[in-house]
Amino acid sequence: MLDYPTLDDIKSALFVQPHPDDNEIGAGGTMAYLVQKGIPVYSVSVTKGDGGSDEHSPEALASIRALEAQHASDILGVTYLGDLGYTNTNPGTISSICEDIVNIMRTHHIQTLISVDPDLDNECHPVHLTVGRAVNEAFVRCPQRYYPFHEHRIHDDAYHPEILGHYFTKHDNTIVGIDAVYTQKMDAIRAHSSQVNEAFLQQLNTLYQAYAIGTPYTYAERLKLLYPIHTHCFAIRDELLESLMESL
Ligand SMILES: [Zn+2]
Numbered sequence: 001m002l003d004y005p006t007l008d009d010i011k012s013a014l015f016v017q018p019h020p021d022d023n024e025i026g027a028g029g030t031m032a033y034l035v036q037k038g039i040p041v042y043s044v045s046v047t048k049g050d051g052g053s054d055e056h057s058p059e060a061l062a063s064i065r066a067l068e069a070q071h072a073s074d075i076l077g078v079t080y081l082g083d084l085g086y087t088n089t090n091p092g093t094i095s096s097i098c099e100d101i102v103n104i105m106r107t108h109h110i111q112t113l114i115s116v117d118p119d120l121d122n123e124c125h126p127v128h129l130t131v132g133r134a135v136n137e138a139f140v141r142c143p144q145r146y147y148p149f150h151e152h153r154i155h156d157d158a159y160h161p162e163i164l165g166h167y168f169t170k171h172d173n174t175i176v177g178i179d180a181v182y183t184q185k186m187d188a189i190r191a192h193s194s195q196v197n198e199a200f201l202q203q204l205n206t207l208y209q210a211y212a213i214g215t216p217y218t219y220a221e222r223l224k225l226l227y228p229i230h231t232h233c234f235a236i237r238d239e240l241l242e243s244l245m246e247s248l
Contacts, residue, residue: 002241004173005163005225007033012040013165014108016101016115018131019049020069020083021192025204026167027114028076028185029178029221035077036181042108043073044081046097046131051088053194058088064194072191075184091127097134099148102141106157113139114165117224121170132166139164139231164226171238172222175215178208182219 013034017023023031023043034041048062056064066083073080084100086092092100105113116123118132141147145158165174178185189196189204212220 002229003245004230005227007174007176007225009112009163009225010034010039011111011162012042012109013112013114014042014044014101014105014110015078016113016131016135017043017045018116018125018127019047020045020065021049021072021189021195022116022128022168024072024076024185024188024192026116027221027223028072028188029181029208029219030167030176030223031078032076032181032184032188033176033178040108041076041078042081042104042110043069043076043078044101044104045069045083046100046134047086047088047091047127048083049195056194061194062087065192068192068194072188075188075191091130092134094130094134094137097131098137098141101135101138102147105138105142105161106155106159109157109159111161112163112165112225113161114167114223117166117169117171119171120168123168128168136164136231139228160228162227164228164231166224167221169222169224171224174223174225175211175217176221176223177212177215177217178219178221179217182208 015023015027015031031041049065050058050062053061070080115135116128116132118129123129139161143158143160145154208219211222212218
């Protein structure tokens with residue numbers, strides 16, 4: 001079948017964020033919902049988020065954001081795996097980040113891998129674009145027993161992950177009602193106090209209301225969830241696929 005996965009198909013999940021705070025902003029409600037269902041949920045930051053402050057040195061900001069990220073994960077009840085060590089001056093490459101993500105997936109046997117959509121047409125942040133691509137590649141590489149190829153050995157912990165997900169996407173196929181966990185989500189975002197102010201929180205509040213338009217919810221998140229069949233050579237317009245599903 002060609003159906004997309006649903007939220008109920010998620011059995012364990014790793015959320016990969018380019019910077020500390022992206023997971024909470026893009027999918028914090030989904031994370032809290034999954035945790036409440038008893039599903040193992042992990043969060044990892046690719047970079048330390050050490051750029052972009054005139055007030056703090058990069059090293060000081062990295063320390064602040066590490067504490068904020070841990071606090072936010074504690075609020076959501078997810079296991080925070082820390083960061084991959086990349087920085088504003090050493091942001092990593094698609095291949096280096098991919099290798100790190102596959103390593104984490106194999107260690108924790110992650111069933112569902114979720115990160116930012118690298119094909120969001122107005123996304124301008126280079127780290128988001130790189131991380132989205134790296135996570136997509138990790139989903140494909142994880143089952144390959146000879147990957148990472150430069151090690152020239154078989155990896156017995158290679159396995160097939162089942163679901164790839166994107167947040168910060170315009171091609172969502174899954175609406176997550178987050179009313180019951182909304183306070184938790186917003187508290188987790190507020191935990192990133194070096195990054196957010198009230199005006200930004202108000203903008204986010206409006207955005208989560210917009211995501212819920214046409215649904216029974218006041219607030220929602222929207223994700224794109226894919227099975228492996230959808231992640232390679234799967235070329236069909238959404239409306240054609242919808243018609244096909246309705247006719248079956
Ligand atoms: Zn970010």
